[in-house]
Amino acid sequence: MPARPIRVKLKNELGISTSLPAGEQYLRLQGRGEDLLITCPGPEPELCARFTGGAGRILLLRVPEIDSQMPPAWHASLPADWEDIPLAQAHCLAPGMPVLHYTPASRLFPSIFAPLLARLRPTQLSQPNKSLWLPGPENALIMPELIHAAQEMGLAARRLPANLDPESLIRLLDQERPGLFLSVNFHGLDPYGENQALLQAAGVPVAVWCVDNPLHLLTGQKSQLWKTLPLFVTDDWFVEPLRTLGADARHLPLAASARFFAPGPPCPAGKDLTFVGRSAFPDRDRFFAACRVPQELDEEARALSGREAHFGWWRQRLPDHALWPGNDVRTIGLGAETSSARWRQDCLTALAAMVDLTVVGDDAWRGLLPGARLLSPVDYYSGLAEVYRRASFSLNLTSLLLPHGLTQRHFDVWACGGFLLTDDTPGMKIFPQELARAVIFASPSEAAELLRSLAANPKGKEELRRAWQEHVCAEHSYAVRLRAIIAGSA
Numbered sequence: 001m002p003a004r005p006i007r008v009k010l011k012n013e014l015g016i017s018t019s020l021p022a023g024e025q026y027l028r029l030q031g032r033g034e035d036l037l038i039t040c041p042g043p044e045p046e047l048c049a050r051f052t053g054g055a056g057r058i059l060l061l062r063v064p065e066i067d068s069q070m071p072p073a074w075h076a077s078l079p080a081d082w083e084d085i086p087l088a089q090a091h092c093l094a095p096g097m098p099v100l101h102y103t104p105a106s107r108l109f110p111s112i113f114a115p116l117l118a119r120l121r122p123t124q125l126s127q128p129n130k131s132l133w134l135p136g137p138e139n140a141l142i143m144p145e146l147i148h149a150a151q152e153m154g155l156a157a158r159r160l161p162a163n164l165d166p167e168s169l170i171r172l173l174d175q176e177r178p179g180l181f182l183s184v185n186f187h188g189l190d191p192y193g194e195n196q197a198l199l200q201a202a203g204v205p206v207a208v209w210c211v212d213n214p215l216h217l218l219t220g221q222k223s224q225l226w227k228t229l230p231l232f233v234t235d236d237w238f239v240e241p242l243r244t245l246g247a248d249a250r251h252l253p254l255a256a257s258a259r260f261f262a263p264g265p266p267c268p269a270g271k272d273l274t275f276v277g278r279s280a281f282p283d284r285d286r287f288f289a290a291c292r293v294p295q296e297l298d299e300e301a302r303a304l305s306g307r308e309a310h311f312g313w314w315r316q317r318l319p320d321h322a323l324w325p326g327n328d329v330r331t332i333g334l335g336a337e338t339s340s341a342r343w344r345q346d347c348l349t350a351l352a353a354m355v356d357l358t359v360v361g362d363d364a365w366r367g368l369l370p371g372a373r374l375l376s377p378v379d380y381y382s383g384l385a386e387v388y389r390r391a392s393f394s395l396n397l398t399s400l401l402l403p404h405g406l407t408q409r410h411f412d413v414w415a416c417g418g419f420l421l422t423d424d425t426p427g428m429k430i431f432p433q434e435l436a437r438a439v440i441f442a443s444p445s446e447a448a449e450l451l452r453s454l455a456a457n458p459k460g461k462e463e464l465r466r467a468w469q470e471h472v473c474a475e476h477s478y479a480v481r482l483r484a485i486i487a488g489s490a
Contacts, residue, residue: 008043010069012108014325021104031098042102045077051100058082061090096122110223114197128177135160135188142184145257149478162187166194173202181206185217193225207489213401214238215329230488237403245324253430255478256411261385264417269458272356274391279364281337291334301339306442309339310400340400347397350444355451388418393451396422411476414468421447435468
């Protein structure tokens, strides 16, 4: 009768208890040569025997994080002729040498094994070039702007799939090495850091630009490796909590693209107001499926005015919810999103009764704003600039998921010739304060009063519009942002 397998349960690098699956099918051999490195033999070291026959020296990587959790029987089963080596020595071994790896270990301790396996894989290093690799969905925003900015800077830009698999990435790296791999919202970077490790082993700088709530985006990361990357965030509120987690977080706002929001004729001098936006958080129900907001906190948030019940407020009220790892942070986000939807609807309902308001968006607005003038959505890249130019005033309401956030409207509207009225968010501090103070409001009544005051002084409004346009186009282009990313990733 065969010996019963050793059943082992240990905590991974995120502190989560995990059972080790047993079986020869979890052992993978790569590379050729005389000596053999065993990175992790798994719970049944005797299964490695089929792969070790004929090898010269058999080197066993000793990983204290694993060794300290394995039972005595496991340690006793390790063959005496295996030579122990530490991680630092394993990184000095020749790439392409034979490596036997217990594959589940890559999910347990990715920060250890992903960089090592990337370092030891057979490689055909190509010459670096001045190109930018941009992974992302076909219809993703920001991608066309960054590609155009790269071209303005004399860089070739290459689009890659959002869900880039390691095998495809290896083939690409064997052909060329880009000057920068820029991931927007972690696209192109797998949860366990394998792609990141492959890029870094090939000497390719990697940067991440989070243009949405970064703590929501981090729920998809299952290793510590993301902390080694420059992490750019559009909302500076997140810099402190991210640095507390160990991240290299830096503030980098959104920007404008002259390619898609080129200056045009100035907007009219009327009294109409246009809001362009979705009625709900994209994929809201799926993203927040397991989350529940305490009723008493929701009632407390309802009593607050303006943008007070933002993500930071909800974080203070839910201190037991970890920001990372795991999905606890989504409950904080659900509270902020619920408050944001309420703030947005309350503003639009009140403004519809005070000014000539048009909403450009999805059909769900019909139920939320009965009687309001509603126009169908327009394509961001081919129709939105004209909407902004035709409106006497455009309206911005910033999501409460971003406590200090700015939106694309803060840049696009001014760049193409429109005029923006915006709720008061701390993110406005990046602009000259004499310009910012002239267009912000804290309540719907303030917005209506501001609109009427500006409409009554068309000459002053036009001077203000021109000053905003000149500032945004000169100081806040995507080329300016891309230069900052490249300089910060070197």
